[in-house]
Amino acid sequence: MVKKVLTWAGIAFLIFFVAYRPNSAADVFKSLGGGIMDIAQGFGDFFTSLVA
Structure with missing residues (x-):
């Protein structure tokens, strides 16, 4: 009930x-989107350097 x-x-x-x-x-919303994009870029860089 409280959650609703x-x-x-x-x-x-x-x-x-x-x-x-x-x-x-x-x-x-631009700031939130930018933060999410930064996190995704960080994960992408990590996995790229992990495989390379």
């Missing part, structure tokens, strides 16, 4: 954030 309430609250906050601060929301 927190999930819906998170979704509502996300919609509110995107609706009222779209530029800030875009910056947050």
Whole structure:
């Protein structure tokens, strides 16, 4: 029950954030995407150097 309430609250906050601060929301998602890409690049470099 608590998990469902927190999930819906998170979704509502996300919609509110995107609706009222779209530029800030875009910056947050760009930062998160950049971080994920950096991690993926690190794993790729590791496995490349491991095989080479």
